[in-house]
Amino acid sequence: MTNRRDFIKGAGAFALGSLLPFESVFAAGNLTVGVIYVGSRGDFGYNQAQAQAAAVIRKLPNVKVVEEENVPETVAVQKTMEAMIEQDGATLIFATSFGYFDPHVLKMAAKYPKVRFAHCGGLWKSGEPANITSYFGYIDECQYLNGVVAGHASRTKKLGFVAAKPIPQVLRNINAFTLGAQSVDPSITTHVIFTGDWSMPVKEAEAANSLVDQGCDVLTCHVDGPKVVIETAEKRGAMSCGYHASQAALAPKGYLTGAEWDWATPYKALVASAQTGAAAPNILRGGLKEGFVKMSPYGTKVTPDAKTNADAIKSKMIAGDYVIFKGPMKNNQGGAAIPAGTSYAQTDITLESMNYLVAGVVGQI
Numbered sequence: 001m002t003n004r005r006d007f008i009k010g011a012g013a014f015a016l017g018s019l020l021p022f023e024s025v026f027a028a029g030n031l032t033v034g035v036i037y038v039g040s041r042g043d044f045g046y047n048q049a050q051a052q053a054a055a056v057i058r059k060l061p062n063v064k065v066v067e068e069e070n071v072p073e074t075v076a077v078q079k080t081m082e083a084m085i086e087q088d089g090a091t092l093i094f095a096t097s098f099g100y101f102d103p104h105v106l107k108m109a110a111k112y113p114k115v116r117f118a119h120c121g122g123l124w125k126s127g128e129p130a131n132i133t134s135y136f137g138y139i140d141e142c143q144y145l146n147g148v149v150a151g152h153a154s155r156t157k158k159l160g161f162v163a164a165k166p167i168p169q170v171l172r173n174i175n176a177f178t179l180g181a182q183s184v185d186p187s188i189t190t191h192v193i194f195t196g197d198w199s200m201p202v203k204e205a206e207a208a209n210s211l212v213d214q215g216c217d218v219l220t221c222h223v224d225g226p227k228v229v230i231e232t233a234e235k236r237g238a239m240s241c242g243y244h245a246s247q248a249a250l251a252p253k254g255y256l257t258g259a260e261w262d263w264a265t266p267y268k269a270l271v272a273s274a275q276t277g278a279a280a281p282n283i284l285r286g287g288l289k290e291g292f293v294k295m296s297p298y299g300t301k302v303t304p305d306a307k308t309n310a311d312a313i314k315s316k317m318i319a320g321d322y323v324i325f326k327g328p329m330k331n332n333q334g335g336a337a338i339p340a341g342t343s344y345a346q347t348d349i350t351l352e353s354m355n356y357l358v359a360g361v362v363g364q365i
Contacts, residue, residue, distance in 0.1 A: 160211030162195065
């Protein structure tokens with residue numbers, strides 16, 4: 001039987017047909033789901049968190065999951081999606097990387113209007129194919145709590161952040177982490193280094209070492225695989241806060257806590273709507289309250305005071321009574337980021353266009 005890699009190689013040799021309508025596909029109650037990763041499923045980070053959700057839906061009744069890892073954000077992902085649709089019969093595709101959306105998911109969704117496409121992190125807009133769901137979570141809530149714990153733990157009052165690209169989701173996490181730490185001590189600063197891409201292990205190690213050399217005693221990150229940053233911090237005697245999935249096993253001495261995804265929540269919701277033929281939302285979001293994100297257990301260096309403080313804020317977040325981004329707030333260039341009297345709830349779409357770093361962040365976009 002021809003495998004998917006062989007199909008992808010030959011996909012350009014013939015015209016690809018369209019699928020049967022949803023009603024025909026779902027008549028037998030079966031659903032084939034394709035999941036595409038930009039990196040390795042075992043990266044201790046972003047891709048692993050998505051793969052954990054794929055493992056959950058794989059166990060659901062009448063669900064078959066096909067996966068492809070290490071698919072770059074190029075036309076290669078279009079070929080992978082076509083192969084999953086045409087060869088495997090997938091009628092729900094999870095395209096999990098930010099760069100898959102434009103133009104790749106947009107093109108495939110227009111070409112296959114009977115297939116549902118779930119894209120992580122992008123922002124669907126009116127006028128784009130209606131068979132796309134943009135799913136994401138308010139993980140900046142957890143990064144804020146990371147910051148609270150880091151603020152209690154830091155002795156130098158200098159925190160380090162290794163980031164991939166200055167896109168809104170990354171900036172939102174850097175800012176939330178900083179604001180959480182500054183809620184403990186307003187003098188705390190966060191030093192950020194951008195590596196330029198999602199998976200750059202050598203640059204991530206260099207950045208982590210540079211931040212420790214500058215006096216940062218707690219590191220965190222927003223890259224696909226936090227493993228290098230967390231392990232480097234541990235080797236250098238620095239503390240760390242994780243991201244995407246738990247990295248506690250990589251840093252038994254210095255791991256404080258972490259911001260984790262629980263992608264099984266949106267995955268199960270989208271599978272359920274696909275199996276019943278119900279309409280799926282074009283934008284699907286949730287935070288701690290909705291179970292889209294969660295915190296790693298506290299490490300040994302987290303003090304009782306830090307736990308009490310972070311837990312109290314977490315409870316307010318779950319109740320919808322805690323606002324992270326509110327004015328007056330300045331950016332790190334001295335200008336106004338949020339004017340006085342203005343506040344943004346987590347659901348405010350304005351936050352998904354964030355283009356600044358808050359005061360107290362040392363670094364440039």
